[in-house]
Amino acid sequence: MSMTPAPSSGERPHDLAGDTMTLAYEHVRDAILRGELRPGTWISQVRLAADLRVSRTPLREALRRLQTEGLVQLDFNRRIRVAPLSIPDLEALYAMRLAVEPLAVLLSVPQLTAEDVSELEAALTAMETAASDGDEERATDHHCRFHFLLLSRTEDRLRTHAESMWDHSVRYLRIYHHEPDYRLALISMGRTGHQEILGAAQARDGRQASRLVAEHLARTALTVLASVAGAHDPKTIREALRFVLDSAG
Structure with missing residues (x-):
């Protein structure tokens, strides 16, 4: 397990009840999302606390938060298990995104400022440039920024929930598809769709953007599911899309 420890000066950083919990949460969450902590791995809380150089109390709080997100599972012996991946879970995740993200976009896009739209345009240009250069990391960062800007003017709880599910989707992609070329191809595949979404945002047309x-x-969900489980029937995705489109008229 490769974890970046907290400062080792012998003194705990400035306020440490809330700060240590947040740092522990962010360290472990990032390690899970990046695949450094593999799905299904069991980890000792004692070992993890030692690796992070934090006490057990803030670590427990961090783990409860991660459990709520569905990233870890805790057993009665206080062991931690990194949540395993599965095709039904991946499909449910995309179905939940289909229910939440278009709603957040519907509410956010009419409120975008001129500066927001300029940032959207810049993010899309940077994403396309990075994809053309074969730079998967930069293309992914700008892709994320583009979609998060679309949500930026909605209510905090709805926005953060949508952003969290995005992170979970990226985790699946990183683990199911190690090759950066596949993830780049997914971004490039959506080029026309991104341009259309930008046009709707420029017009402040929330319903069309949604x-x-x-x-x-x-499209992304069906492509990813077909690539990892071709025989799987993505009924939940179809029903979620039908529900959203029927609601949008």
């Missing part, structure tokens, strides 16, 4: 985002998400 519909386009739903279709974009569904």
Whole structure:
């Protein structure tokens, strides 16, 4: 397990009840999302606390938060298990994104400022440039920024929930598809859809942007599911998309 420890000066950093919990949460969450802590791995809380150089109390709080997100599972012996991956869970995750993200876009896009739209345009240009250069990491960062900007003017709880599910989807992609070329191809595949979404955002048309985002998400979900489980029937994705599009008229 490769974890970056907290400062080792012998003194705990400035406030440490809340700060240590947040640092522990962010360290472990990042390690899980990046695949450094593999799905299904069991970890001792004692070992993890030692690796992170934190006490057990803030670590327990961090783990409860991660458990709520569905990233870890805790047993009665206080062991931690990194949540395993599965095709039904991946499909449910995309279905939940289909229910939440288009709603957040619907509410956010009409409130975008001129500066927000300029940032959207810049993110899309940077994403396309990075994809053309074969730079998967930069393309992914700008892709994330583009979609998060679309959500930026909605209520905090809805926005953070949508962003969290995005992170979980990226975790699946990193683990199921180690090759950066596949993830780059997914981004490039959505080029036309991204341009259409940008056009709707420029017009502050929340309903059209919402519909386009739903279709974009569904295409991505079906492509990813087909690549890892070709025989799987993605009924939940179809029903989620139908529900969203029927609601959008």
